[in-house]
Amino acid sequence: MKPPAHIVISAGAALLVGQGFQSTGAGWACFFSGVFIDIDHLFDYLLRSPHRKLSVRDFFHPDQWGPDGKLYLIFHGWEYLPLLLLASLIPGITEIAWGIFIGVFIHLILDHIHNNGHPLTYFVIYRWKSAFHFHRLFNLPLKGQDE
């Protein structure tokens, strides 16, 4: 899913979370986690891009980033959610942890629905077992390859 959609949906979710928990911090945590989880795309881009300079046009075509066709997405992982639930048990950060949990949960659901990936693509373990190959994760051929 594209960033503007994540921004709008995360903002709406953040308002509800902030109201629900009566916590501005929880609302902001939901918004920032729902939007900035995608910062890992930037890490992947800088790591995989052969020319290593920013190009907005290239950035939105990860299937063309690098010759090895790998995509790590280190922050996109269903495995992190149980850890956030555990963090919510820590006094003093309960609402913030719930805000992050909800922001990440909504983000992953939206990416799963919109990005045409394998059903397990947003599990870090699945990506690792797939050697982080973009074409295996998203059922798309790499540019210039027959797979």
Ligand SMILES: [Zn+2]
């Ligand atoms: Zn994402």
